[in-house]
C-alpha cells in the first residue's frame with residue numbers, strides 16, 4: 001500500500017540510516033518533503049549511532065523533482081518567497097558537506113531536483129533502466145538545486161550541456177558509462193548494496209567524493225570555453241525566444257571560471273528570476289494542461305477499465321494509414337493493414353518499412369526493434385483477418401460514400417466489441433456511421449501527419465460514442481506515446497477548425513499588398529516553426545496529405561468547400577494557391593512553390609512568384625485605393641492569429657473541448673504553436689480578450705466579416721473575463 005506523504009528514517013543495526021522520500025505518484029519534492037529531508041539529515045548527522053546514510057524514494061521511484069505545483073502557486077500569487085531555500089541549506093550544507101557519507105539508492109527515475117539530490121550524495125547506486133535527467137528548461141527555469149554545477153563535474157561538460165540544454169534523460173546504464181552512476185545493481189539488491197557502499201566510504205574502503213569539489217571531468221578553461229561557445233550557438237538555434245537556455249549557460253560558465261560554489265550561488269539567483277518569467281508561466285501551464293487531458297468527466301472517473309487492444313486493423317496504406325500502422329507497431333501492437341489492390345498494399349507496407357528505417361537511421365530505434373515491429377505487421381486485401389480485431393482505424397480518402405460502405409462492412413465482419421474508428425479530418429462522424437447500428441462504437445481517431453511522429457491524437461466523440469470506447473482509445477493513444485485529447489464532433493474538430501483562419505489571414509495580408517516573405521519571417525520569429533507560405537498548402541496540407549496520390553488537388557478543393565459550407569460567413573477566399581498551382585508550382589513536390597526547394601539546402605524565396613501574387617491582388621482588388629497597406633510586424637501577427645483566437649472562442653463556446661487548456665495542448669502539439677507562449681488560449685489571455693476584441697472589431701470594420709468578433713469573445717471582453725475561465729452554463733458537444 002502506498003505510504004502517505006512524508007520523509008522517514010530507519011536506522012539499522014549496521015549503523016546506516018535509510019532516509020526515504022514518500023510522495024506518490026512520483027515522490028515530488030513538495031515543501032513538507034523538503035522540510036522533512038532537512039529534519040532527517042540534521043537528525044542523522046547528530047545521532048551517534050548513525051555512521052552513514054542512504055537516501056531513497058518509496059514505491060520504486062527515487063524522485064520526479066521539485067514540486068511543480070509550487071511554481072504554479074508562485075505564478076498565481078506573485079509571491080516568490082513560496083520557493084523554499086534548498087540549494088545551500090539542504091543540498092550543500094546538510095548533504096554534500098556532511099561528515100557522514102551519503103549514498104543515493106536510485107530506482108525508476110531521478111529527474112530535476114531528484115537527480116540534483118542524488119548528485120549531492122557521495123555515491124550513486126542505481127537499478128537498471130532508471131531515467132536520469134534535468135528537464136528544468138522545459139519548464140522555463142534552470143536546475144536550481146546545484147544541477148548546473150554538479151552534472152558537468154560528474155559527466156563532463158559536453159555531456160552535461162547536451163543533457164541540460166536539450167532536456168535529454170539518460171538511462172542508469174548510460175549514467176554508469178558517463179560516471180553519473182557508480183554501481184548498477186538489480187532492483188532487489190539496491191538497498192543492501194547502497195548500505196554497504198555507504199559503510200565502505202565511512203570506513204575508508206571507498207573514496208569520499210563531493211561532486212561540487214571535483215574538477216577532473218571539466219577539462220581546461222579553453223576546452224570548456226569552446227564547448228560553451230558551441231552550446232550558445234545551439235541555444236540560439238533551438239530556443240531563440242526563450243531566456244532560460246542562455247541563462248543556464250551563463251550559470252555553468254560562472255562555475256567553470258569561479259568555482260562550483262560560486263556557480264551554485266549564481267544558479268540560485270538566476271533560478272528565482274526565471275521562475276517569474278512569462279516563459280516559465282507558459283511552460284508550467286502546458287505541463288499541467290497536458291496532464292489534465294487525461295481526465296475526462298464521465299469517462300475516466302466512473303470506474304471503467306481500459307480493455308486490451310491486442311490486434312488493430314488499419315484500412316488504407318497511404319501516408320496517414322502507414323504512419324498510424326507504424327505508431328502501433330512501435331508499441332508492440334499487432335497490425336493488419338488492408339488495401340484495395342496488391343500494388344497499393346505493397347506501397348503501404350513499403351512506407352511502414354521506410355518509416356521504421358528512417359527511425360533507425362536517425363538513431364531513434366535499434367535495428368532489432370525495427371525488425372520486431374515489422375514482424376507484427378500483416379498486409380491483407382480482404383476482411384478475413386478482421387474477425388478477431390479489437391479496433392479498426394479507417395484511413396482512406398475523404399470520400400463520404402466510400403467511408404459509409406467501409407463502416408457497413410466492418411460492422412458486419414468484426415467482433416461486437418471492436419471499436420470502429422475513423423481518421424477523417426473533415427467528415428462528420430455521424431454521417432460516416434449513418435448506415436450502421438452500433439453507433440456507440442464509432443469514434444474519430446484523428447492523427448496528425450506524420451502519424452508516427454506527431455504526438456497529438458484528437459479523439460472525436462459523437463453524442464453516441466460510449467465511455468468505454470473513448471477510454472479504450474485514450475489508453476491505446478497513451479500506449480503508442482500520443483497525447484490523446486478528447487473533443488466533440490464538428491467540421492475540423494478542435495484543431496483544424498481553430499486554425500482554419502490562419503492561412504486565410506496570411507493570404508489577406510498578401511492580397512492587401514504585404515510582402516509574403518515578410519509574413520513568413522514575422523510568423524517564424526513569433527515562434528511557429530514555419531511561416532504560412534513555407535509549405536504550399538499550410539492548413540490544407542494536413543488534409544491533402546491524407547488524400548495521397550489518388551485524389552490530388554481536386555479533392556483538396558472539395559475539402560475546402562466543406563469548410564466553406566460550414567463556416568462560410570467568416571472565410572476569406574483567396575485565389576493565390578490556385579494561381580500558384582496553375583503556374584506549375586506544386587511546392588516541395590516539384591521543388592517550387594513560393595520558395596525554391598533544393599535538396600540539401602534551405603528553401604530560398606523565389607522572386608519570380610511575385611507575378612502570381614500580383615495577379616491574385618488584381619483579382620481580389622482589396623487594397624484600399626489600390627495601394628499596398630502599411631503594417632507593423634505586431635499588426636501582421638494580430639491579423640493572422642487574432643482570427644484564430646476568435647475561432648478558438650467559438651470552439652470553447654460550443655463546448656467542442658472539455659476545457660480551454662485542452663485547446664492549448666492541442667494547438668502546441670497539433671499546430672506547433674510555441675509552447676513557451678502556453679498555447680493559443682493562454683497566449684490570448686496574456687494579450688487580453690478586450691484588446692483582441694477591439695482590434696478585431698476595428699479590422700472587421702475595415703476588412704469585413706473575416707475579422708468579426710465572435711459572441712464569446714465579445715462577452716468575455718465586455719465582462720472583463722479571461723477566455724479560459726470556465727463557462728457558467730454549457731452547450732457542450734461532449
Ligand SMILES: C[C@H](O)CC(=O)SCCNC(=O)CCNC(=O)[C@H](O)C(C)(C)COP(=O)(O)OP(=O)(O)OC[C@H]1O[C@@H](n2cnc3c(N)ncnc32)[C@H](O)[C@@H]1OP(=O)(O)O
Nearest residue numbers: 026028064065066067068069111112113135143144145291
Ligand atoms: C529546483 C529544481 O531544479 C526544479 C525542478 O526539479 S523542476 C521539476 C523537474 N522535474 C520534471 O520536470 C519532471 C516532470 N514530470 C514528468 O516528466 C513526468 O510526470 C514523469 C516522467 C515524472 C512521470 O510520468 P508519468 O508516469 O507518465 O506520469 P504523469 O502523468 O506525467 O505524472 C503523474 C502525476 O504526477 C504529477 N507530477 C509529475 N512530476 C511532478 C512534479 N515534479 N511536481 C509535481 N507533480 C508532478 C503529475 O502532474 C501527475 O499528476 P496528476 O496525476 O494529478 O495529473
